[in-house]
């Protein structure tokens with residue numbers, strides 16, 4: 642897991658954003674975890690887009706950063722192989738689970754996430 646690259650939050654649209662890293666620090670098809678306040682946030686780059694989720698698996702709290710991101714966009718938890726879609730966080734196995742998403746944006750070559758997950 643990485644620490645947050647810069648601690649100065651950027652505010653926009655009522656969401657407090659925190660800078661994580663430079664855009665080119667994460668390759669397409671890769672993921673990494675960052676400490677954001679009390680959250681461990683999993684930043685995923687897939688299909689040229691960024692997604693951010695609570696990194697803690699909803700099953701038994703293993704970090705998804707230790708898992709795998711497959712070429713077809715599936716995040717697999719290493720502990721018991723639960724699977725989630727990289728583009729949205731919807732559970733595949735089991736289908737009734739979903740990762741908590743954080744707002745994410747890219748500005749001036751830097752990646753930012755919201756300090757709190759989306760309310761849903």
Ligand code: FES
Nearest residue numbers: 698700701718721
């Ligand atoms: S802790 Fe992730 S699948 Fe069990």
